[in-house]
Amino acid sequence: MTSVSEFPWAMKGRDVKPGPALSRYVTGIRPYDAVSSLDKIAAKPEQTPFKLDWNESTIPPSPTVIAAINRFLSNSHHLNWYPDLYSRRLLVALGEYVGISPDHLLVTNGSDDALELVCKTYLDPDDQVVVPSPTYTHFLVFAGARGAQILNVYAENPFVHNLDGILRAIHYTTKLVYLVNPNNPTGLMYSEEDVRTLLTAAPNALVIVDEAYYEFAGKSVAHLVQEYTNLVVTRTFSKSFGIAGLRIGYAIGAPELIEDLKRVFNPKSVNVLGQVAAEAALGDKDYLKAYVDEVTDAKVQMVNYFRRRGLQCRTTPANYVLLRIHDPRRFCALLEHEGVYIRDRSSMRQMQHYVRISVGTIAQTEEILNRIGRVLDKMPYAVS
Helix, strand or coil: CCCHHHCHHHHCCCCCCCCCCCCCCCCCCCCCCCCCCHHHHHCCCCCCCEECCCCCCCCCCCHHHHHHHHHHHCCCCCCCCCCCHHHHHHHHHHHHHHCCCHHHEEEECCHHHHHHHHHHHHCCCCCEEEEEECCCCHHHHHHHCCCCEEEEEECCCCCCCCHHHHHHHCCCCEEEEEEECCCCCCCCCCCHHHHHHHHHHCCCCEEEEECCCHHHHCCCCHHHHHCCCCEEEEEECCCCCCCHHHCCEEEEECHHHHHHHCCCCCCCCCCHHHHHHHHHHHCCHHHHHHHHHHHHHHHHHHHHHHHHCCCEEECCCCCEEEEECCCHHHHHHHHHHCCEECEECCCCCCCCCEEEEECCCHHHHHHHHHHHHHHHHCCCCCCC
């Protein structure tokens, strides 16, 4: 019988728990702060909750989506087979929606998957990544896991455009520039002219424009991928389309860029129900428009309410507002008792005292504001 002593490398550190060491690029990474209210909601089944912490849709997807899923599940073979590789049927519908040929598109397992795919495809250790901040932090995990050097670019005022600061940060060795547009959490939005300036200033870099909130903002630079090969735009079905649980996103880029992404992309990674749901959602644009219009009106309703209460509330082009409050932690805790779950952003640099509140329909907002009003009555010194 072979003895472990015959393998001298196995004798070293035998008092240490077996297993490989972490990648040196992962060791220093802090996990994404994925705080969810689902467990708290489940613990109060008697309460009607308002989940306003992750900027998801506050209503179910279109009935067309539910019907399409039910039709698919009525087939004799459905979940036992792998999904359509590369989501080819969905690509055709997406091409019509975006107004671009399908060879400019890649469907991914949520837009987070698209962001991670870009990092896997283009980043080497010590590559520089320029990130206007504060911003969506999950991307930092993807870039950091590749050993990239992340340069966060902060303006003196996070709510003021900082194109000059971004341009000063870009070097000829910069590999990626990550721009969330409109930005989460600040709501700041850069113009097409600004993006063109970045693309021209960083010809050796890939500029990522994260358009997760495109449907609400109504402005896009996706058409620029037909002019610039160093641009990729990412989008999601998790916000306006109401299918966050099915994880569908996509990347838009020049055909050669899409082919490069496919080098490390798993073509069967996008689940079949997500593909079916996304195609159906694209087929009901009236439902989408009605919801986006409701959110737009409800944002005005919410902002006006807070201002009447003497609070500073910032609207955004997306589906959320930012509220400045004296004691964010207590405010959020009291709201949880009322069944309203929002996101405390006050621990982020330059976001002290701010909470983020997703916005839904007008009817929902009326009830939400009633509950918020009860909390504010308990916080006479809420103004920060």
